[in-house]
Amino acid sequence: MTSTSEAQLAAAQRQDAGAERVLTVALLGGGTVGSQVARILLDDAEALTARAGARLELAGIAVRNVGAPRDVELPRELYTTDAEGLVARADLVIELMGGIEPARTHILAALRHGASVVTGNKALLAQDGATLFDEADANDAELNFEAAVAGAIPIIRPIRESLSGDRITRVLGIVNGTTNFILDSMDTTGAQFADVLAEAQRLGYAEADPTADVEGLDAAAKAAILASLAFHTRVSLDDVRCEGITKVSAADIAAAQDAGMTIKLLAIAELVADGAHGAGTGKGEGVSVRVHPTLLPRTHPLAAVHGAYNAVFVEAENAGSLMFYGAGAGGAPTASAIMGDVVTTARRIVAGSPGRAGTATRVLPIVGPESITTSYSVGLEVADQPGVLSRVASVFAQHGVSIETMRQQIHGTEKAGGAGAAADKDPAGRGEGASRAELRFVTHRATEAALAATVADIKNLDVVESVTSVLRVEGV
Amino acid sequence: MTSTSEAQLAAAQRQDAGAERVLTVALLGGGTVGSQVARILLDDAEALTARAGARLELAGIAVRNVGAPRDVELPRELYTTDAEGLVARADLVIELMGGIEPARTHILAALRHGASVVTGNKALLAQDGATLFDEADANDAELNFEAAVAGAIPIIRPIRESLSGDRITRVLGIVNGTTNFILDSMDTTGAQFADVLAEAQRLGYAEADPTADVEGLDAAAKAAILASLAFHTRVSLDDVRCEGITKVSAADIAAAQDAGMTIKLLAIAELVADGAHGAGTGKGEGVSVRVHPTLLPRTHPLAAVHGAYNAVFVEAENAGSLMFYGAGAGGAPTASAIMGDVVTTARRIVAGSPGRAGTATRVLPIVGPESITTSYSVGLEVADQPGVLSRVASVFAQHGVSIETMRQQIHGTEKAGGAGAAADKDPAGRGEGASRAELRFVTHRATEAALAATVADIKNLDVVESVTSVLRVEGV
Structure with missing residues (x-):
C-alpha cells in the first residue's frame, strides 16, 4: 500500500490496457492523400498496432459524395457523408479535406471533446493556427501537422x-x-x-x-x-x-x-x-x-x-x-507524413498524456521589408555609349547602395549582321537599331527602400532603356 | 462536480504545477560537448524554461578531475567527482562520459530510480542498447540519444x-x-x-x-x-x-x-x-x-x-x-542535439508520461554478406596484349557475374619515352618494361561469394599482374 507499489500497479495496468487498446480513427477526406492513408491503415494494421501500442481502427471516411470514383479500392461501407457524426466518436481525427471550412469546424469539434487531430491543412494553419493550438491545449489534445509543410520531409518535428x-x-x-x-x-x-x-x-x-x-x-x-x-x-x-x-x-x-x-x-x-x-x-x-x-x-x-x-x-x-x-508532394509521400503523426499521436494517447500543441512562448514583432537588408541583382538595358556606367553607378552611390559586382553584355541589333557592324553604330545611341548594352549589378546588403529609390532614379536616366529585373540574392 | 469540471481542474493544476516545476539535471562529463551543454543550460535558462515547461536546474557536472582546465568558463562549485551522488538526486541525467564503463552503470542507476536519460554514447548503445531500453521501459523513464548519430542532424527522432x-x-x-x-x-x-x-x-x-x-x-x-x-x-x-x-x-x-x-x-x-x-x-x-x-x-x-x-x-x-x-561533430552542434533531447524529455516528464524507449517490435535475422548482392568495381593490372579482355571476361561469366561496363587504360613504362615507343612493345608482354593495361570493370549485382571466387580465379590468370582494387557500388 506504499505509493511505490501503487505507482507500479498503475504502470502495469497502463501496459495491460495498452496491449488491448483500440483507438477509433476518423478520416475526413477521400482524395489522393486520404485514399493512401486509408490504404496504409488497412494494409499495415499489424505493424502499426505494434508501433503505436494500440489498434488503429478506421471508423469511416467522410466524403462529399459516397459514390464518386476513387484512386484506391477500399471497402464501400467505410464511406460516409456524416463527418460530424464520425468526428464525434473518434479518438483521433485525420483531416485531409483542405481549405478553411468545414475543416476548421470539424477540427475544433474534435479537439473540444478531447480527440487529437492530425492534419496537412497548411491554409487553415497559416490563417488560424493560434485558435486551433489554444483549443488543443485547453483540452489536453494533440494537434500535429507534419504533412502541412514539405510533404514527406520531416521538418515540423525536427x-x-x-x-x-x-x-x-x-x-x-x-x-x-x-x-x-x-x-x-x-x-x-x-x-x-x-x-x-x-x-x-x-x-x-x-x-x-x-x-x-x-x-x-x-x-x-x-x-x-x-x-x-x-x-x-x-x-x-x-x-x-x-x-x-x-x-x-x-x-x-x-x-x-x-x-x-x-x-x-x-x-x-x-x-x-x-x-x-x-x-x-x-x-x-x-x-x-x-x-x-x-x-x-x-x-x-x-x-x-x-x-x-x-x-x-x-x-x-x-x-x-x-x-x-x-x-x-504526392499522395504516398504526404500519406507517410500523416501516418508518422498518427502513430506518434496514438503512442501519446496510449501513454495517457498528449504533448502541448501550442509552441508560441513569446510574441515577436513582424519586421516589414523596409527594415530588412538583402543583396540585390539589378538588370538594366542601357544605351551602349561611354559614360553610362559611371552615371548609373553614381545613382547607386547617392542612395548609399554599394555595388559588389557588375557584368556588361553588349547586344546591339546591328551586331547580328556580322563583326564589322559595330562600326555603324549611331553615335546618338538612341536611334532605330542602335546598339544596346545590358548591365547586371549585384549589390551589397541594402534596404528595400534604398534599392527602390535607386531603381526609380535609374529609370529616369536618359541613357537607360529599362530596368529588366530586380531580384534578391541569398547565400553569398 | 461533473467529470468534465474535474478534468478541467486537473488540467489547470497540471499547468500551475508545470509553471513552478523544477527539474534537477545531472551532467556526467565536462569535456568539449559537456562544457557547451552546461553553457547553454546556464545562458539560455529563460528560453529553455519556457519551452520545456519546467526550470532545468543544473545540479552539478561530474568529472574525473575537478581542477582540470576547461574550454568554457563555468562556476567552479558545479564540478564534482561524485557522479553516483549526483545521479541519485537527478530527474534527468545527461551522460557525456563516453565509453562503456562507468557510463553504463550510471545510466542504469538513473533509469532504475525513474530518472530519464539523454546520452550521445554511440559505443554503449551499439553494444548494449537493448539492456538500457528495457530498463527505461521497466521504470517508465525516457532514454534519448539524438547526438549519438550524425551530431546535430535530427535523424533519430525523424x-x-x-x-x-x-x-x-x-x-x-x-x-x-x-x-x-x-x-x-x-x-x-x-x-x-x-x-x-x-x-x-x-x-x-x-x-x-x-x-x-x-x-x-x-x-x-x-x-x-x-x-x-x-x-x-x-x-x-x-x-x-x-x-x-x-x-x-x-x-x-x-x-x-x-x-x-x-x-x-x-x-x-x-x-x-x-x-x-x-x-x-x-x-x-x-x-x-x-x-x-x-x-x-x-x-x-x-x-x-x-x-x-x-x-x-x-x-x-x-x-x-x-x-x-x-x-x-563538434562541441556546439552535438550540444544542440543533446539540448533538443533534454527539452523534449523535460516536456514529457512535466506532462507526467515519458514515451517508451524500446523501439524493437520484432526480431529480424541478420543477413550475412554471403546473401547480399551488390554491384562491384574491380580494377586489374594486366599485360597489354590481345585476348586478355576475353580471358578475364570469361572468368566473370563462369561465376555468373555479369559485366555492366569496362574501361581500359594503357600505361606501358616505355610510353613515357614518347608517342613512338608503343612500337617497341615486347611481344611476350611480360618482359622488363613491358606495357601494362589497367582494366576497370563494373559488374551488375552479384553475391560476395561469386565475386570473391571470380577475383580468385582472375588472380591466377597468367596475363593478370594484380587485382588493384575491389569496391562496392551503390546508387546506380
Whole structure:
C-alpha cells in the first residue's frame, strides 16, 4: 500500500490496457492523400498496432459524395457523408479535406471533446493556427501537422523537438514543388516561363489554375508555419510578404548562370533586429517572413534541389547549417507524413498524456521589408555609349547602395549582321537599331527602400532603356 | 462536480504545477560537448524554461578531475567527482562520459530510480542498447540519444517518430566526418590516403590514433543504431560487417572520377530477403548492416556531401527518398542535439508520461554478406596484349557475374619515352618494361561469394599482374 507499489500497479495496468487498446480513427477526406492513408491503415494494421501500442481502427471516411470514383479500392461501407457524426466518436481525427471550412469546424469539434487531430491543412494553419493550438491545449489534445509543410520531409518535428534546445536564426525553404519544377526546367532548357508552365501543366506538375503556386501563396502559408515554429512566436499568412515567379525571365536565368548562380523561389523566415527600434540597434528581436524568387550561388546546398523536390535549410546558433530534403508532394509521400503523426499521436494517447500543441512562448514583432537588408541583382538595358556606367553607378552611390559586382553584355541589333557592324553604330545611341548594352549589378546588403529609390532614379536616366529585373540574392 | 469540471481542474493544476516545476539535471562529463551543454543550460535558462515547461536546474557536472582546465568558463562549485551522488538526486541525467564503463552503470542507476536519460554514447548503445531500453521501459523513464548519430542532424527522432507510419527499406549514411574529410580531400587533390590523413591530423580533423575512424568502427556503431531504429529490431555492433578506408588509393579515386563517380564511406542498413530462407525467396525479411567504402554516382545527393559534413539518406516505401544533412561533430552542434533531447524529455516528464524507449517490435535475422548482392568495381593490372579482355571476361561469366561496363587504360613504362615507343612493345608482354593495361570493370549485382571466387580465379590468370582494387557500388 506504499505509493511505490501503487505507482507500479498503475504502470502495469497502463501496459495491460495498452496491449488491448483500440483507438477509433476518423478520416475526413477521400482524395489522393486520404485514399493512401486509408490504404496504409488497412494494409499495415499489424505493424502499426505494434508501433503505436494500440489498434488503429478506421471508423469511416467522410466524403462529399459516397459514390464518386476513387484512386484506391477500399471497402464501400467505410464511406460516409456524416463527418460530424464520425468526428464525434473518434479518438483521433485525420483531416485531409483542405481549405478553411468545414475543416476548421470539424477540427475544433474534435479537439473540444478531447480527440487529437492530425492534419496537412497548411491554409487553415497559416490563417488560424493560434485558435486551433489554444483549443488543443485547453483540452489536453494533440494537434500535429507534419504533412502541412514539405510533404514527406520531416521538418515540423525536427524544428519543434530536435532543435528545441537551440536558437534558430534563419530558415530558407524550397517548399513548393511546382515552382521549383518550373524554375529548374527554365534553368535546364533556357525556355521562357509561360512555355515551361504550359509543359508543367501538360505533365501534371502544375494545376490548370496555377495561381496559388506561381504567385507564391502556397509557399507563403508554409513560410508562416515554419516561422511560427522556428521562432516560438505566432506568424500568420498576412504577415508574409509574397512575390511569385511569373516575372522571372529566361534572360534572368541566363544572367544567373553567367554569374554562377541559380534562381529558386524561397520561403525565408529570419530572426532580425526589431524594426520598431530601428534595424541593427539590438534593442529587440523581430521576425521577417517572405517569399520571393532568389538568386543563390550554385554551391549552396539548396541550388542542388532539382525538379519537383523540396528542401528546407535551417541555420541555428549551435547546430550550424542543416538541410532536410525529399519529396514535397504526392499522395504516398504526404500519406507517410500523416501516418508518422498518427502513430506518434496514438503512442501519446496510449501513454495517457498528449504533448502541448501550442509552441508560441513569446510574441515577436513582424519586421516589414523596409527594415530588412538583402543583396540585390539589378538588370538594366542601357544605351551602349561611354559614360553610362559611371552615371548609373553614381545613382547607386547617392542612395548609399554599394555595388559588389557588375557584368556588361553588349547586344546591339546591328551586331547580328556580322563583326564589322559595330562600326555603324549611331553615335546618338538612341536611334532605330542602335546598339544596346545590358548591365547586371549585384549589390551589397541594402534596404528595400534604398534599392527602390535607386531603381526609380535609374529609370529616369536618359541613357537607360529599362530596368529588366530586380531580384534578391541569398547565400553569398 | 461533473467529470468534465474535474478534468478541467486537473488540467489547470497540471499547468500551475508545470509553471513552478523544477527539474534537477545531472551532467556526467565536462569535456568539449559537456562544457557547451552546461553553457547553454546556464545562458539560455529563460528560453529553455519556457519551452520545456519546467526550470532545468543544473545540479552539478561530474568529472574525473575537478581542477582540470576547461574550454568554457563555468562556476567552479558545479564540478564534482561524485557522479553516483549526483545521479541519485537527478530527474534527468545527461551522460557525456563516453565509453562503456562507468557510463553504463550510471545510466542504469538513473533509469532504475525513474530518472530519464539523454546520452550521445554511440559505443554503449551499439553494444548494449537493448539492456538500457528495457530498463527505461521497466521504470517508465525516457532514454534519448539524438547526438549519438550524425551530431546535430535530427535523424533519430525523424526515424523513430516521423517515419513511424512508413516502411523504411534502406538507410545510407555518411556518419563519420573524419573519413569524409579524408576521402573528399583525396578526391579534390588527388593525394594518397596516408598524406591526407597526416594533413587531417595536423588540422585536427583526425585524432592521433585514427583507428576508430579510418577502420570504420565509429561508423559501424552508428550503423547498428540506425538499423535498429529503422527496422524496429535489435542490431548490435557485432552484427555489422565493417571495412575501413585505409586501402582506398589515389588510383581508385581517379578511376571513380573517370567513371563519373566518387568514393564515400557509407554506413548501409538494408531490409532484405532473409538469407536463412535463401535471398529473394520472400519467405521472410532480414537485415543487412555494413560499413564500407562505396562508389557513388556524382549525381547522387550523398556525393555532394563535402568536407567533414555528415548526411543520412533514407528510402521508405511511401516517403520515397529523404536526405538529412548537417554538421556531424563538434562541441556546439552535438550540444544542440543533446539540448533538443533534454527539452523534449523535460516536456514529457512535466506532462507526467515519458514515451517508451524500446523501439524493437520484432526480431529480424541478420543477413550475412554471403546473401547480399551488390554491384562491384574491380580494377586489374594486366599485360597489354590481345585476348586478355576475353580471358578475364570469361572468368566473370563462369561465376555468373555479369559485366555492366569496362574501361581500359594503357600505361606501358616505355610510353613515357614518347608517342613512338608503343612500337617497341615486347611481344611476350611480360618482359622488363613491358606495357601494362589497367582494366576497370563494373559488374551488375552479384553475391560476395561469386565475386570473391571470380577475383580468385582472375588472380591466377597468367596475363593478370594484380587485382588493384575491389569496391562496392551503390546508387546506380
